[in-house]
Amino acid sequence: MLNELGHYALVLALGVAIIQSVVPLIGARLRDPRLMGLASPSAVATFVLVAFSFAALTVAYIRSDFSLANVVENSHSAKPMIYKISGVWGNHEGSMLLWVLILALFGMLAAVLAKQMPASLRACVVAVQGWIATAFLLFIVMTSNPFERMLPAPMEGSDLNPLLQDIGLAIHPPLLYVGYVGFSIVFAFAVAALIEGRLDAAWARWVRPWTLVSWLFLTLGIAMGSYWAYYELGWGGWWFWDPVENASFMPWLAGTALLHSAAVMEKRDALKVWTVLLALITFSLSLLGTFLVRSGVLTSVHAFASDPTRGVFILTILAIFIGGAFTLFAVRAGALKAGGAFAPMSREGALVFNNVFLTTACATVLVGTLYPLVLETLTGDKISVGPPYFNLTFIPLMVPLLVAMPFGPLLAWKRGDAAAAAERMIAAAIVAVLAGAVSGWLAGTETALTASLGTALAAFLIVGSFAEVALRTERASSFGGRLRRLVNLPRATWGAAFGHFGVGLTVLGIVALSAFETEIIRDMKVGDTAEIAGYRLDFRSAEQREGPNYTDAVAIFTVTKGGVPVARMEPARRFYPVRQMPTTEAAIKTFGLSQLYVTLGEVDGDTVVVRLFYKPLVLLIWLGAVVASLGGVVSLTDRRFRIGLPAPARRRAPMATPANAEASA
């Protein structure tokens, strides 16, 4: 009964979403407050209905209701409860429902929260969000119904793919989708602005918090996915340039660019056309990612079982939305007035530099991801584009961007002083040179260059990210005064500092891993020992263990360093009888920010292949992303977002030095 209600709610949501797409828009055209007023209730109703439908599916999973085909295919009564719940989105139909749930959530939040916005703009935004919801609800109802019955109902389900039976599935997709789908509201804002012909600094200020929220969730989602792949797949890698990873990374690159260009638009009313274009591009890339993952055109760890009709359907949605939005853009962009002028060497100039490099890097990732598909379609040649391509194109484009990153915040708006900014970076540069020298000396001859240059860059970023904070507080006369200034700095300044600091940490982690990682592979029997990076691992014993829906063959190691026992590690070969599928459970021990990582390979009699890694500073890779996201949270609490007032305008003309200009803020 609940299943039918869930299905019914989904169809009803489609009906309401159509109303949400049409009526407020007509209202905005006719300036009819009653029709526009329908935006809020219809957006709320769409969300409530989709949420009900999602809850109904979740209940079916919790109860192991095997009369639903979706539950049969992806669940099992013996599966632990947490995986029964996360299993709801561990498959195509359920994850699509989660996608639409988040879409409807953002539509509702925009309708309810954006009270200070002009009613007609708000009505347009909600209506555009309604179009997207309509398209994807139609997609679910027509091609991917999660409430399909299977009668007669089997007694038992065929279990969830063991790789997905992990806490990672509970966290990674929801975070990622909030980010991915969150950019839909930014897209809706952009389209609404084009329809309304209203595009000013106020628009940028409304859009900015939504961009920030989406960006920080996408950052966390990608980082979480990366860590999950790292510990679950047992390859010991953290990023594979897999097409589906790229599919989430491209909106991240474009979204990061958008975050920065919206800042220029908000403060200086410049880069308007570009900002709107980026907003359209970012969500288009999200849609492209959805298509790539679900159409079966790619070979990937993430690809869902493919179905051509679904691919064609999403491609149609993609074509309509991207084509429509860009046509609207082409028609309307000419009418948008250019904003304030600025010198190349200025805060705006630095942000343009940021945008140029981020979008170019994004384009190279796009080319690498789509090239094999295009080539095969055109010539039939089969190729694959992997890490060698991406390392060669992406890294050289990131280096200038990263080197310039700490300078940006030191430049004043309109006209900055490059020499003064460089002077401010002397401390960071000294630290960078020292760190690079030490690192190069520690590294072997083979990796010395990577190690020293990479470490120098990371140190430069880490120290340099706080240069703006230092600059803005250095004129205080006393320690107390300085502390007060630190506390009173705009939260957005702190947010940017932590965002950049996080990037520095991630870079340091990546450099440390690529220059100092060690790895050995060894056949081992009980009683054997192996040594890696000063740690000694003794293979003590092997045993069988029973889990709720699997059995483990566990190898038990004790780890000693300098004769002192420091840890016990228990990697396992896990076997899931329902799916007849083995998985490797890596054992990971953290020492500070570094990790020992042990996986088991084939078992031959009493010998097992053991792969050991020592991964120095590896945790910084993900910790950096978390710190950067926290920076996003801090920025969100900035005064101007909290009370919806414009930031105090810079009334005084910019002074000769950035120090004065900043102090006047």
Added chain:
Amino acid sequence: MRGRGRKARRLVLIGTAGGALALAAALVFFALGDRITYAPTPTELAEGHVEAGTRIRLGGLVEEGSVERGADGAVSFAVTDTVNRVAVTYVGILPDLFREGQGVVAEGIFEPSGHLAADTVLARHDETYMPKEVVDSLKAQGRWQEGENEAGMIGTTAPAAPANDAPGL
């Protein structure tokens, strides 16, 4: 004067953007020419379509009875499209679902001796999913029928699997 300043600014902007684009385009063209991986089928390799020393991505089935394990993670096996076979060597831990008679993708350097020194070996991650390279490779030999579901194909070889899987140390 003002007009000239504006023009100069615009030039710097366009110069930066153009420079970045040119750099990116150069990198992309170089990388696409040099750093991509061809994905030939075993038959195409046997017919000598691929030069030795090239990086390739080879899809097919692991030949029955071809897997030999050496010391410290060294392993050799053959990838077949049911007509031709290519020997593969690899050092490392094979993926969980690597099995004789099953689909596999091996990536690495095609050696002059005619074997593939793989640095990456991928298998299916799910029993209902078959890597595209494998499907293409089998299709080329007419051994794959559209609509034949992957699970069915696995079903023909699955009975042998549990024996290999039984965990034991």
